[in-house]
Amino acid sequence: MVRNFNYIKNEVVNSNLCSRCGACVGICPKQVITFKSNVNYEPTWSSEEGCINCGLCIDVCPAKGYSLQADNKNINDISGNLGRFIDVYEGKALDNYINSNATSGGIVTAVLIYLLKCKEVEKVVVVENTEDSKDGYAKVTVTSNIETILNSMQSKYIQLPVGKVINEIRNKKENIAIVGLPCQLAAIDKASQKLPVIKSRIKFKIGLFCGFTYTQDSVEDMLKIMEVKEINLKRIVGWRNGGLPGNFTVELNDGTIKALPFIKEHSINVTFNALNRCGLCKDCFAEYADISLGDIGGWRSKETLIVSRTDKAEQILAEMVKNNLIRIKSIRDSKYLKKTVIPFMIKEKIIKTQIRNKYLKSKNITNVEWEYRKGTISKILKIESLLLYRLSLLLRNSKVKRKIFKNKYMAIVVGELIYYRLSKNILVRAMKKLEKKFLKDEDVLL
Numbered sequence: 420m421v422r423n424f425n426y427i428k429n430e431v432v433n434s435n436l437c438s439r440c441g442a443c444v445g446i447c448p449k450q451v452i453t454f455k456s457n458v459n460y461e462p463t464w465s466s467e468e469g470c471i472n473c474g475l476c477i478d479v480c481p482a483k484g485y486s487l488q489a490d491n492k493n494i495n496d497i498s499g500n501l502g503r504f505i506d507v508y509e510g511k512a513l514d515n516y517i518n519s520n521a522t523s524g525g526i527v528t529a530v531l532i533y534l535l536k537c538k539e540v541e542k543v544v545v546v547e548n549t550e551d552s553k554d555g556y557a558k559v560t561v562t563s564n565i566e567t568i569l570n571s572m573q574s575k576y577i578q579l580p581v582g583k584v585i586n587e588i589r590n591k592k593e594n595i596a597i598v599g600l601p602c603q604l605a606a607i608d609k610a611s612q613k614l615p616v617i618k619s620r621i622k623f624k625i626g627l628f629c630g631f632t633y634t635q636d637s638v639e640d641m642l643k644i645m646e647v648k649e650i651n652l653k654r655i656v657g658w659r660n661g662g663l664p665g666n667f668t669v670e671l672n673d674g675t676i677k678a679l680p681f682i683k684e685h686s687i688n689v690t691f692n693a694l695n696r697c698g699l700c701k702d703c704f705a706e707y708a709d710i711s712l713g714d715i716g717g718w719r720s721k722e723t724l725i726v727s728r729t730d731k732a733e734q735i736l737a738e739m740v741k742n743n744l745i746r747i748k749s750i751r752d753s754k755y756l757k758k759t760v761i762p763f764m765i766k767e768k769i770i771k772t773q774i775r776n777k778y779l780k781s782k783n784i785t786n787v788e789w790e791y792r793k794g795t796i797s798k799i800l801k802i803e804s805l806l807l808y809r810l811s812l813l814l815r816n817s818k819v820k821r822k823i824f825k826n827k828y829m830a831i832v833v834g835e836l837i838y839y840r841l842s843k844n845i846l847v848r849a850m851k852k853l854e855k856k857f858l859k860d861e862d863v864l865l
């Protein structure tokens with residue numbers, strides 16, 4: 420069989436499994452893959468003619484799944500689901516500006532700046548806020564500029580093709596640190612296995628925990644909810660602006676600032692705009708990173724949850740503590756881990772993904788070929804998860820969505836109902852309690 424982008428087109432893009440990581444575009448030696456638009460970053464042929472059938476685009480694509488060390492562990496084992504790691508910490512940047520303007524504790528930004536200042540790397544890959552909405556809502560940048568790194572703080576929950584930098588890295592001689600989502604770093608790892616030059620240039624990989632990314636429609640939808648016309652939008656100030664959990668905040672051309680609470684934004688976007696691939700994703704803790712970072716959980720404090728996976732990560736954290744740049748505290752003790760975001764992500768991402776993928780497989784629908792983790796899964800969770808999955812497929816249908824968004828209050832109510840309220844429904848809670856009572860091993864229920 421000829422191995423080229425046609426496989427990706429059929430099995431990934433047309434099967435709605437592309438996470439827009441950008442790696443196929445970045446690795447193509449003939450540059451014959453491009454993005455359909457710089458809005459939704461769907462990859463497409465720019466010219467089939469130049470293709471040399473090298474198959475590299477297939478080799479790097481993470482969409483159909485990849486192996487994870489956590490797959491050897493029981494699905495109910497909290498720390499086992501993290502994959503390989505040395506320690507788990509909570510921590511924060513001691514620089515006040517970074518800590519108060521970052522997504523959570525500002526550890527990502529502090530580490531990037533340290534790596535540059537101590538000359539571990541010459542450039543870093545970040546996702547930068549754009550000053551003008553004409554340049555897109557955010558952009559992937561390779562930089563050594565501290566101002567740009569500071570301007571890149573805060574998570575942007577839209578798809579951004581970090582993997583496209585493979586081409587730039589291949590053609591430059593600098594050592595690089597890269598920040599990316601789990602699928603993006605898995606693609607970078609696949610690229611490193613194929614191209615030794617990528618392996619030798621990328622010196623440090625910072626992974627972000629990841630629940631979902633949204634299609635770029637999400638911005639349009641948020642503007643509708645905030646009653647802002649797109650033509651009046653100057654820029655997105657941030658997705659997590661102003662404290663915990665923060666607000667989706669925009670600046671209009673006349674200087675007005677408008678904000679929508681993160682909780683509202685999140686429930687609407689997860690319900691209506693999350694990528695199909697994200698609902699089938701099991702690598703939520705970024706196993707292919709040197710260090711993985713997430714929110715601590717419960718919006719308790721401006722701290723980052725840190726999973727250090729390699730000796731290099733341990734060394735950098737220790738040096739930064741010594742230099743008073745960060746403060747960290749080990750929370751490896753599994754009792755404390757239960758109070759963090761980790762069990763929530765295991766339930767919402769790993770277990771539900773396993774349920775959905777099994778369901779799609781039983782229907783012969785092309786899905787992600789993850790290994791199945793052993794362990795018992797609550798039957799109520801199975802029903803709830805499949806019900807919500809099928810409902811969100813319906814709600815993401817453009818005709819249905821358009822009807823709901825005719826009334827912004829309807830969109831808010833439906834979004835919150837699907838994302839938060841259904842699992843809190845009194846009937847579902849009662850059934851979960853009953854199930855727990857009659858099950859022999861109580862621990863199997865998360």
Ligand SMILES: Cc1cc2nc3c(=O)[nH]c(=O)nc-3n(C[C@H](O)[C@H](O)[C@H](O)COP(=O)(O)OP(=O)(O)OC[C@H]3O[C@@H](n4cnc5c(N)ncnc54)[C@H](O)[C@@H]3O)c2cc1C
Nearest residue numbers: 521522523524525526527528545546573575629630713714
């Ligand atoms: C799409 C997305 C989903 C996430 N989902 C979860 C979740 O479900 N649970 C959880 O605990 N944590 C999640 N996180 C991680 C969390 O939001 C924080 O990024 C993490 O806590 C680190 O915080 P920080 O203050 O150290 O980062 P900061 O110092 O604020 O630095 C953030 C860094 O993230 C990079 N970045 C921002 N957006 C993107 C993007 N779209 N793609 C690649 N890089 C980007 C920027 O370049 C910047 O360097 C998610 C992050 C993203 C981007």
Ligand code: SF4
Nearest residue numbers: 447470471473474476
């Ligand atoms: S040249 Fe190689 S990487 Fe590019 S499209 Fe063809 S097969 Fe894919």
Ligand code: SF4
Nearest residue numbers: 437438440441443480
């Ligand atoms: S490599 Fe990334 S962007 Fe390309 S098809 Fe696969 S998931 Fe999509």
Ligand code: SF4
Nearest residue numbers: 438601602629697700
């Ligand atoms: S949920 Fe998974 S597929 Fe989606 S962006 Fe995050 S890591 Fe990629």
